[in-house]
Amino acid sequence: MSAAQHVPVLLDRVLELLAPSVEATAAPVVVDTTLGLGGHTEALLRRFPTLHVVGIDRDSEALKRAGERLAPHEDRIELVHAVYDELADVLERLGHGPEAGGVQGVLFDLGVSSMQLDLAERGFAYAQDAPLDMRMDPTRGPSAADVLNTYSSRELARVLREYGEEKFARRIAERIVTERQVEPFTNSARLVDLLREAIPAPARRTGGHPAKRTFQALRIEVNDELAVYARALPQALEALGAGGRVVVLAYHSLEDRITKRAFARATTNDLPRDLPFAPAGHEPAFRLLTRGSEQAGGEESQDNPRARSVRLRAVERTAA
Known part of the structure; x- marks a missing residue:
């Protein structure tokens, strides 16, 4: 992998979006859920000298490596081995829950990390033969x-179609079921060869x-990524104090759809649409900070392959 793939995606924009909420608070807290x-956390800590970051990751190897990288800021970080749909419990345990005023920012950088792609033994990268x-x-x-x-042909086809948007999902699933009867799948090279043929x-x-x-479809299924994210995003919104912001970097249309719908619900009220204005006390608790989703510029997309599919959305809590 090239060094470019280790560059945080849309870093300047993330810093720009989180800056107002961080700089408006004497002792700000931001959660990096991924x-x-x-x-991203290293850049935040360098930019904002009073910032405290809670870093969450389900991958213990990522936490270890990030801890080494962030050692110069160890007094301003709390690293937690957890899945990000445990966000509310993590913040409650660390004393950063809503009753303590909430946090000033939550960042989601979804999908697979460059480290996971780089470690062949993890089986994420189809370019290298590795255990699946x-x-x-x-x-x-x-x-x-x-x-x-173990999945039936129908279950496999559903996973490939829904999570991979694979046109040939049924054909691939049937071929997998046939081939596993000869020998179970253990390594990626055999699966890649099957896909080329199918x-x-x-x-x-x-x-x-x-x-x-x-x-992509197998990774999302194995890690239950969409369901986990759908549970985590409402917790992130609830965790914010007034003026706090949630920033999401999504790399798949289904992730972005979850974000879009959650943000739409948070930034609208349940009043009739023909009312000329919202009565006091009925204003939405959040406002959108982005118009639609934002993409990386041409130069970043060229230099950093991971940025090519990114979609960024952000909201701010306007009321406690």
Whole structure:
């Protein structure tokens, strides 16, 4: 992997969006719910000298590496091994819950991290032969191999279609079920070869690597990513104090759809639409900070491949 893939996506924009809430508070707290290698958190700590960051990650190896990177700021960070749908419990335990005034920012940088892609033994990258694991927390739950070897053809097709938007989901699923009867799937190279054979040649010539969509779908299924995020986002909104902000970097249309809908609910009220104004006390508790979703610029997309599919959305709590 190139060094560019370790550069935090839309870093300047993230800092710009969080700055007003952080700078308006004497002892601000921001939660990085997907700490990864700590790139966004490191930049936040350098930019805002009074900031305290709670860094959450389900990957213990990521926490270890991020802790080493962030050692110069160790007195201003709390690193927590957890899944981000445990956000409310984590903040309550650390004394940063709503009763303590809430936090000033929450950042979600969704999807797989560069570290996970770089470690071949984790099985996230289709370009390297490795065990079919794909668990962000390798100590919990079924692996990608378990999914491939136990799901029915119908279940596999659903996963590939819904989470990978794979046009040939049914054909691939049927081929997987046939091949696993000969020998269970254990490594990525065999799956990649199957995908090349299952996807028609004309389709293989467009849309990137033929394994991309299937690997994405398996990763999302193994880690229950969409359900976890759907549970975590309302907790993030609830965790904010007045003026606090949530910033989301999504890399998949389904992640972005969850964000869009949650933000739409938070920034509208339940009053009739034909009212000329909202009566006092009925104003929405949040306001949008972005018009639609924002994308990375051409230069960043060229330099940092991970930025090419990013969609950024942000909201601010306007009322306690």
